[in-house]
Amino acid sequence: MKIIVLHLSVTDPIEFLDDPETRGVAALMSNGPHGLLGSHECGSPFQILRSVLAMSDWKSVFSALDTPELLDHLKEDDSLIGVDVAQAEPGETLEAALSAIDGEAVVVALSAIDASGNRAFVLTTTEGLPSIRVNEMRANDLVATILELAGLELGSSPALCDAQSFVPALTETAGAGAIDDEELVRERLRGLGYIA
Amino acid sequence: MIGLDGLEPTIVDALLAEGALPNLARLRASGDYARVGTTNPAQTPVAWSTFATGLNPGGHGIFDFIRRDPLTYLPDLALNRYEQKNAFSQPAAVNLRSGTPVWERLSQAGIPSTILRCPCTYPAAPLRGKLLAGMGVPDLRGGLGTSTFFTTQASIQAGEAEIVVPLKRQGDGSVTGPLVGPRNPKDRTDIELPLVIRPDLARGCAVIAVQGVAGKLEVALGRWSDWMSVGFKLGMLRTARGLVRFHLVRLEPEVELLASPINFDPDAPLFPISAPGEYVRDLANEIGVFHTTGMVEDHAALSNGRLDEAGFLRQCEDAWSEREAMMVHELDRLDSGLCYCLFDTSDRVQHMFWRFREPDHPANLGRPVPTGFARVVADQYRRADAVVGQALARADDKTLVIALSDHGFNSFRRGVNLNTWLHEQGLLALKPGVEPSEEAGDFFRSVDWSRTKAYALGLGGIYLNLAGRERDGIVKADDAQPLKTQIATALSGLPDPRDGKTAIRSVHPREAVYRGPRIGEAPDLLVNFNSGFRASWGTSLGGVPAGIVEDNVKPWSGDHIIDPSLVPGVLFMNRPFKTANPRLEDLAPTILAALGAEVHPELEGSPLLP
Numbered sequence: 001m002k003i004i005v006l007h008l009s010v011t012d013p014i015e016f017l018d019d020p021e022t023r024g025v026a027a028l029m030s031n032g033p034h035g036l037l038g039s040h041e042c043g044s045p046f047q048i049l050r051s052v053l054a055m056s057d058w059k060s061v062f063s064a065l066d067t068p069e070l071l072d073h074l075k076e077d078d079s080l081i082g083v084d085v086a087q088a089e090p091g092e093t094l095e096a097a098l099s100a101i102d103g104e105a106v107v108v109a110l111s112a113i114d115a116s117g118n119r120a121f122v123l124t125t126t127e128g129l130p131s132i133r134v135n136e137m138r139a140n141d142l143v144a145t146i147l148e149l150a151g152l153e154l155g156s157s158p159a160l161c162d163a164q165s166f167v168p169a170l171t172e173t174a175g176a177g178a179i180d181d182e183e184l185v186r187e188r189l190r191g192l193g194y195i196a
Numbered sequence: 197m198i199g200l201d202g203l204e205p206t207i208v209d210a211l212l213a214e215g216a217l218p219n220l221a222r223l224r225a226s227g228d229y230a231r232v233g234t235t236n237p238a239q240t241p242v243a244w245s246t247f248a249t250g251l252n253p254g255g256h257g258i259f260d261f262i263r264r265d266p267l268t269y270l271p272d273l274a275l276n277r278y279e280q281k282n283a284f285s286q287p288a289a290v291n292l293r294s295g296t297p298v299w300e301r302l303s304q305a306g307i308p309s310t311i312l313r314c315p316c317t318y319p320a321a322p323l324r325g326k327l328l329a330g331m332g333v334p335d336l337r338g339g340l341g342t343s344t345f346f347t348t349q350a351s352i353q354a355g356e357a358e359i360v361v362p363l364k365r366q367g368d369g370s371v372t373g374p375l376v377g378p379r380n381p382k383d384r385t386d387i388e389l390p391l392v393i394r395p396d397l398a399r400g401c402a403v404i405a406v407q408g409v410a411g412k413l414e415v416a417l418g419r420w421s422d423w424m425s426v427g428f429k430l431g432m433l434r435t436a437r438g439l440v441r442f443h444l445v446r447l448e449p450e451v452e453l454l455a456s457p458i459n460f461d462p463d464a465p466l467f468p469i470s471a472p473g474e475y476v477r478d479l480a481n482e483i484g485v486f487h488t489t490g491m492v493e494d495h496a497a498l499s500n501g502r503l504d505e506a507g508f509l510r511q512c513e514d515a516w517s518e519r520e521a522m523m524v525h526e527l528d529r530l531d532s533g534l535c536y537c538l539f540d541t542s543d544r545v546q547h548m549f550w551r552f553r554e555p556d557h558p559a560n561l562g563r564p565v566p567t568g569f570a571r572v573v574a575d576q577y578r579r580a581d582a583v584v585g586q587a588l589a590r591a592d593d594k595t596l597v598i599a600l601s602d603h604g605f606n607s608f609r610r611g612v613n614l615n616t617w618l619h620e621q622g623l624l625a626l627k628p629g630v631e632p633s634e635e636a637g638d639f640f641r642s643v644d645w646s647r648t649k650a651y652a653l654g655l656g657g658i659y660l661n662l663a664g665r666e667r668d669g670i671v672k673a674d675d676a677q678p679l680k681t682q683i684a685t686a687l688s689g690l691p692d693p694r695d696g697k698t699a700i701r702s703v704h705p706r707e708a709v710y711r712g713p714r715i716g717e718a719p720d721l722l723v724n725f726n727s728g729f730r731a732s733w734g735t736s737l738g739g740v741p742a743g744i745v746e747d748n749v750k751p752w753s754g755d756h757i758i759d760p761s762l763v764p765g766v767l768f769m770n771r772p773f774k775t776a777n778p779r780l781e782d783l784a785p786t787i788l789a790a791l792g793a794e795v796h797p798e799l800e801g802s803p804l805l806p
Contacts, residue, residue, distance in 0.1 A: 190357035191340030195736035
């Protein structure tokens with residue numbers, strides 16, 4: 001399992017989410033929740049994650065990486081990788097990262113911030129998440145959600161404060177479209193031959 | 197250790213007497229041969245789990261192909277399941293067989309094993325050695341084998357375990373339709389790849405191209421193609437890779453093509469099908485690509501009339517050949533330790549070709565019975581014998597060679613509708629206005645649980661609708677034992693209303709058959725059918741059809757899920773062994789003792805070698 005957090009500096013978080021020209025971001029948004037992120041005294045998602053995972057045995061890499069360095073880490077590390085994307089074209093980094101992780105279990109989060117500290121986020125996993133606009137999430141809620149999606153215990157890190165994972169809400173949203181269990185069971189069993 | 201699934205002792209004896217099984221005769225001459233007691237029920241995953249663990253089903257927890265959830269009454273596969281930490285995490289496959297398999301005990305003793313295709317080994321667990329998982333490995337859609345039938349003919353309905361895709365004729369002479377892959381994990385819709393077929397009438401073949409796949413496949417009429425590697429995008433971050441092959445059924449007047457279930461690609465299986473993980477890829481590189489699904493032979497395509505008998509047998513020969521190649525490859529590399537390889541094509545062929553041994557079998561009514569197929573079952577035994585010959589050729593005088601079948605075989609002529617019988621006894625109630633019939637549906641759709649005391653599911657199990665256990669249970673704990681006695685007494689000796697033949701020999705409470713920590717998951721009562729009978733097709737998934745006993749008219753005309761004493765397996769070894777009543781439970785202790793490992797007291801059998 002990897003957690004990949006890309007930290008971007010943008011001019012305007014709203015434009016970042018709505019700009020169809022930002023390569024990869026629109027595709028990511030169609031595979032997961034996204035929206036503006038409420039501020040939180042515990043810091044940015046990047047900082048909170050770093051703080052929470054510093055107390056665990058979870059190997060993590062937080063640094064400013066160019067694309068080739070990022071790809072090296074994606075190949076070699078089974079861990080959390082947080083990256084400050086300093087490039088002018090963040091979509092390029094994102095695209096390279098996504099193509100390098102095909103099939104692996106990952107949680108991907110984008111955190112975009114402008115000069116005034118306003119933030120947007122996009123979140124997805126290998127299995128995909130409901131594509132919904134969420135504007136009430138705070139930075140620590142996003143981290144709690146990331147940790148739960150990665151199957152990690154939330155623990156009692158003070159950095160998480162009163163964080164609330166959004167996984168239950170996402171589960172409720174996804175459940176609305178579930179198909180008939182009987183159909184799946186029938187297909188699963190019929191290849192046996194012994195049954196009707 | 198050569199597993200020969202479903203070899204029936206009476207057929208083995210007859211062929212031995214004819215001299216048709218020279219290698220098994222060699223084994224017998226250098227050691228011994230005996231019938232071996234199988235499990236109750238006599239089912240492949242149950243029996244091979246007992247072989248592997250040395251435990252009865254109460255110990256390893258595999259009681260049937262099918263289990264039920266008492267909180268929903270829904271059936272599901274009993275061999276494995278998938279778990280997710282949350283709705284969005286990748287599912288993990290979980291093997292539902294418990295107990296310690298013999299290769300794990302050998303690993304603990306520092307002795308390596310190579311285990312090829314043993315049932316109930318999916319997902320593959322680490323061991324000292326190598327393991328390729330067998331029955332239980334799904335196809336890319338998660339089932340045990342869903343093939344796709346492509347046809348230009350309109351209004352063809354899907355049969356058993358298949359998808360039917362209508363083909364469209366294009367102006368350039370090609371025909372097109374989607375190749376159906378796995379379900380989208382987000383919305384469960386089918387993920388498809390456009391497929392183009394270019395028929396070549398003059399050459400009697402067709403060329404198949406699939407979007408996103410480099411290269412094309414040519415397939416001749418009536419033949420199977422090579423494998424095609426395909427990738428289905430499960431989402432922006434994930435691709436499921438699979439292998440598919442095609443059988444060209446017809447070119448005119450209609451174009452008809454059968455696509456195999458999409459197998460996991462050995463290069464990138466979605467779930468662990470080998471240990472170590474790269475073993476399946478390495479093996480495929482060394483011996484060529486092979487089927488990875490747990491059940492290779494497409495019996496449903498034969499039942500549905502998509503494949504004819506010859507096409508089915510060609511696929512069966514492919515299965516034999518690839519399994520033989522695996523075994524030979526590994527035996528050639530074996531220095532010491534356990535090598536196990538299961539050949540299960542013999543089981544599938546007997547299921548589908550038993551009717552040719554019995555001209556008056558109900559499955560023959562209204563169906564052609566070509567005379568050439570009467571020898572097919574015996575041919576499988578000869579094929580099994582040839583495999584034993586390959587192993588013997590690689591065994592030195594220090595090598596213990598074992599050939600074992602997990603159960604025998606029998607005819608399946610009549611099916612018993614256990615739920616209908618329970619209904620007739622007043623123990624299973626249907627909703628107002630519903631009578632036993634096809635309309636009652638399966639999955640207990642029409643059952644009124646508030647008035648139901650017992651129900652049947654699977655291939656011979658009856659459950660009480662127990663208060664506190666079942667969601668809508670009404671049978672109080674104090675009433676359970678008398679009710680079980682009542683059902684067992686009434687059902688034992690049940691005659692076939694048509695001719696008075698005994699359909700059910702006996703019915704036993706689970707406590708009389710099993711012991712161990714998993715006994716609570718077993719059916720409350722186990723039904724032992726007589727020769728020629730079995731649980732009906734409708735019973736297996738909770739149906740309540742009309743009539744207590746019905747003809748089995750399906751090509752699946754042989755079976756073995758009857759009174760286990762009627763379908764023992766066979767056991768050959770190249771060393772003399774204790775031939776008095778050996779059981780499958782004895783094999784694990786025998787292997788451990790032969791290799792000098794501890795025979796743990798938990799094991800229920802005893803070493804067979806003196």
